[in-house]
Amino acid sequence: MNKIIDEQDLARDHERFKQLIRSAIKAFVISIIVGLVGGYLVFQYLPSGKYPAAILYVPGILAVIVTCLPIRSRKKKWFPTPEALKAAAEYKPTK
Numbered sequence: 324m325n326k327i328i329d330e331q332d333l334a335r336d337h338e339r340f341k342q343l344i345r346s347a348i349k350a351f352v353i354s355i356i357v358g359l360v361g362g363y364l365v366f367q368y369l370p371s372g373k374y375p376a377a378i379l380y381v382p383g384i385l386a387v388i389v390t391c392l393p394i395r396s397r398k399k400k401w402f403p404t405p406e407a408l409k410a411a412a413e414y415k416p417t418k
Contacts, residue, residue, distance in 0.1 A: 336411035339401045343394065350390035358383020 361382020369378065402408040 333410065333414045334416055336401070336407065337414040337416060340408070340411040343398055343401070346394050346397070347391075350387075350394060353390050354383060354386040357386035361386070 358380070362379040365379055365382065398408070402411065
């Protein structure tokens with residue numbers, strides 16, 4: 324019975340790992356889009372020559388922070404130890 328519970332836990336953790344990876348990919352794409360559009364809008368609306376070029380990166384950096392914080396907290400909640408994350412990543416479901 325313990326082996327069945329462990330197998331179910333590993334399968335659940337593997338699904339959570341896949342969901343975490345999908346969320347990270349979505350956050351990456353959203354950050355790129357927000358960074359490009361936001362940087363372009365900052366470039367258009369600020370007067371030229373008054374601000375450093377690094378200001379153009381601010382929307383992208385804020386997007387990365389906002390989209391990655393929920394992923395980080397979910398990872399800490401689901402996988403409290405590095406071993407749990409490694410086990411979920413290495414698990415191969417049998418079907």
